[in-house]
Every structure is written in structure tokens, then in C-alpha cells.
Amino acid sequence: MSEPAQDALAxxxxxxxxxxxxxxxxxxxxxxxxxxxxxxxFLAEAxxxxxxxxxxxxxxPDSFAPLAVEFRVAGAASAAGVPVPKPLAFExxxxxxxxxxxxxxxxxxxxxxxxxxxxxxxxxxxxxxxxQLGAALARIHSIDAGVIEGVPTSAEDPALAACAxxxxxxxxxxxxLPAVEAGLRWLRLHPPPRPGREGLVHGDFRLxxxxxxxxxxxxxxxxxLCHSGDPAxxxxxxxxxxxxxxxxxxxxxxxxxxxxxxxxxxxxxxxRPSQERIRWWEAMGNVKWAVICARQAHDHLIGVRPSAELAxxxxxxxxxxxxxxxxxxxxxx
Amino acid sequence: xxxxxxxxxxxxxxxxxxxxxxxxxxxRERRFRVLVLANLCAVIARELRAGEEPSRSxxxxxxxxxxxxxxxxxxxxxxxxxxxxxxxxDSRLPETIAGLREHVARKLDIARxxxxx
Numbered sequence: 001m002s003e004p005a006q007d008a009l010a011x012x013x014x015x016x017x018x019x020x021x022x023x024x025x026x027x028x029x030x031x032x033x034x035x036x037x038x039x040x041x042f043l044a045e046a047x048x049x050x051x052x053x054x055x056x057x058x059x060x061p062d063s064f065a066p067l068a069v070e071f072r073v074a075g076a077a078s079a080a081g082v083p084v085p086k087p088l089a090f091e092x093x094x095x096x097x098x099x100x101x102x103x104x105x106x107x108x109x110x111x112x113x114x115x116x117x118x119x120x121x122x123x124x125x126x127x128x129x130x131x132q133l134g135a136a137l138a139r140i141h142s143i144d145a146g147v148i149e150g151v152p153t154s155a156e157d158p159a160l161a162a163c164a165x166x167x168x169x170x171x172x173x174x175x176x177l178p179a180v181e182a183g184l185r186w187l188r189l190h191p192p193p194r195p196g197r198e199g200l201v202h203g204d205f206r207l208x209x210x211x212x213x214x215x216x217x218x219x220x221x222x223x224x225l226c227h228s229g230d231p232a233x234x235x236x237x238x239x240x241x242x243x244x245x246x247x248x249x250x251x252x253x254x255x256x257x258x259x260x261x262x263x264x265x266x267x268x269x270x271x272r273p274s275q276e277r278i279r280w281w282e283a284m285g286n287v288k289w290a291v292i293c294a295r296q297a298h299d300h301l302i303g304v305r306p307s308a309e310l311a312x313x314x315x316x317x318x319x320x321x322x323x324x325x326x327x328x329x330x331x332x333x
Numbered sequence: 334x335x336x337x338x339x340x341x342x343x344x345x346x347x348x349x350x351x352x353x354x355x356x357x358x359x360x361r362e363r364r365f366r367v368l369v370l371a372n373l374c375a376v377i378a379r380e381l382r383a384g385e386e387p388s389r390s391x392x393x394x395x396x397x398x399x400x401x402x403x404x405x406x407x408x409x410x411x412x413x414x415x416x417x418x419x420x421x422x423d424s425r426l427p428e429t430i431a432g433l434r435e436h437v438a439r440k441l442d443i444a445r446x447x448x449x450x
Contacts, residue, residue, distance in 0.1 A: 034362060034363070167418065176407070176410040176411040176413070176414035176415075177410075177414065178395065178398075178410055178413045178414045178417060178433055178436070179433040179434075179436060179437050181413075181414045181417040181418055182417050182426065182429050182430050182433050183430070185417050185418065185420070185422075185423070185426060186426055186430065189423065189426070308366075308369065308370060308373065309366060309369050311373075312369050312372070312373050312376075315373070315376050315440075315443075315444040316444065316445070317440075318437050318440035318441050318444055318445070318448075319441070319444075319445060319448060321437045321440075322434070322437045322438070322441055322448060322449055325430055325433060325434050325437060326434075328430060329426075329427055329430065
């Protein structure tokens, strides 16, 4: 971002903070927080006070769940007892943030997964994370997505809706991925029974979208892929091998066992799904991650977002493909 | 004909440079990008050394699984993907999955050696 653009954004953020907290914070230092692939995040600092601003890239096409929805969902999650950075103010496109965006409190910690898994000062956090993740997911899933305006919902069976969603995404990219097709076909032919209860699904629940402090889980962030669905979708996704960063003996985000996660999930009020249902969604999660890798590489190729990092994801499709075809056929050979 | 080093050897040298020295010059919070580039150099070096053999094996596999002859691996992949989607191979889905594990393992040998072990 150019200096004048950054100055203009800083002025807009200052104004927004003044309105949200009731007093002018003074001159702000604004710095981009790297990491988000499709949204921009900035740290705003005034002395020792800090806030975070999240907005759409200027001129970006409509996203899956618009930031207005993310803002409302973060509020609902906070009310349900999920640790989140408290959302403070929403600003529509064309307002003080340029594009649509919102202001939230700053939460200390890291969302860089390898750091969470390796740093000495986070050893105690790793010990409590599996139970904290289970409890947070139970609270997220207790939220009725239907009462939050704009959260994507579908009358269809969530498992079949996921099959259709990723088939359509593959068609849109237009590059054949026979291994993904074979796994997806098996999943389509063997969906789990429709869940007894649907709820709010985070849609991208993994260490990269959590803030972890030395005491453990500090906040759940990045609700861009939230939707109404089968709660087991999040439980399967957090078990993907890609999110373990080599800690394959700890299937839940590289920090714990599925039993630890589910015990805490149940204790916090969640309905414990069958192992098979979670495995189905873990396999579907690998379909989703493979398609997302293909789409990011495609975005580079068609010039939407030229980046060697996105391009390199084209050579990572085979990782979730491998995991997918190890999981299916579920139950053997 | 180019003089030595070969393209793969040049990429090895680039990867080594990026992994070691260049990484140190870059601010800590941006080093991930350097690692991505270094890793890409290593991947392309392996891809060049493997030559056409993996694609030839995939062509044979895809045409055998779909039962439709083709002389181009991308066309064969598209034909197989479409046949799977239509359900034409549903009665042979476990065998199709088993065959495609070999295809994915060949990609991993280049992109991420050791992942399939």
C-alpha cells in the first residue's frame, strides 16, 4: 500500500476508534499483519493501546461471507462464550476504511501454527489446547446460524451440499484432478446420515485461525467461511494432516488426540458425533483443501492475484489428495 | 546445448543460496516467502531430473482406468475425471482409487518426497 493510502486509512481508523470507544486515540501507527490470503488485516497502535482492523482488499470481488456477516458472527460467538477479539464497529464499503471492514479489540498471542507447536513458552498452552478447542467448538456449534443475518444456509443435506459445492468449484477451475474426483465420488455415494441438529460451523477451524497465548486459546478469528451445517465438519477439518505440521501422532491440529477433543466437546454441551461421521468430514476436508490449493494456483495463473506463493500451491494439491485416498474408502481397502 | 551446470544443478544452487544466506537477510516475519521460493527451486529440480517418465506412467494409468485411449496425459486426465464424476466407474471405484494412489505418489515423489511413507 502506498504511503498516502496508508495515511488515509490511518485517519479513517482513528476516527472510527474515536467513535467506538468514545475518545480520540491520537495519532495511530498502522502496520499490515501478514497471513490473510483474501482479506487485509492491520494492527493499529497508539502508545500502548492496540486495535485490529480487518477489511476487504480494495476492488476485490464479493467474498463467501461478507465482512458485515463476519462482524455479526463474531458478536454472536462472543455472546455464546467463544473467545473472540471483541468486534467494535463495522464500516460499509466506501466509508472510512475504503472497502467494507470492521474494527476489533487486539488480542495478544500468535496464530502462526508452527510457533504454537514448537515454541518453549507455549508448552503449557499445548497441554490445554485440545480441551479448549473442543469446548470452543461446542459453543460455536450451539449457535443457531439461522438467527444471524447473512450466514449461508442450505435446505439440503449438508454432506450432499458439500459434494455439490466442491464439484462446482472444480468445474470452475477447469483443470482435471482425477484423484480428487475419485475421493469425492466415494464420499457422494456414502454420505453420513443427516445430522440430528445443524449449527453454526466456523468453516476454517485450525491453528492458523486461532490466537494462542501462553495460557492457551485466546481467540477464534477469521470467520470468512462460516455457514450453517453439520458440526462434525469442523471436527473433521481440525484433524487434517495438513494442519499438524509434522506432529502426526497428535491428529487434532498437531496438539492432541481426537478423544481429548471430543471429551471436552461433549462436556461443553456438544453432541458427540460418530467416528465415521468425523472421518467422512475429514476426507471432505481434504477435498476442500485440495480444491483451494488448485484455486489459489489458478488465481495466480489467470492474473487475479499474481504471487509465487499462490502458484506454489499447485504443487501441494497432491498432499491432501494423498490423505484423501488414504481415508477413502472409509472402513477399508 | 547449454554449458554446465544443467538447469537442475542451477536450481539446486539457487535453493541452497535461498535456504542459507538470503533467508538471513530477510526480516524474520517475511522469511516464509524465501522458504517458499527455495522449496519451489528444489521441487522444479526434481521435476526436471524425473523427465517425462512420471507423465508417461500417468498416461498409461489414466487410459487403463477410464478404458478410453488417449495420447496426451492432460486429455486422459480430463476423460478419467469426467468418467468418475458421471458415475461410469462406480462399480470399479475401489480399484480406481487404488490406481490413483500411484498417480498421487508419483506427484509427491517430486513435490514432497517422504510424504507418502
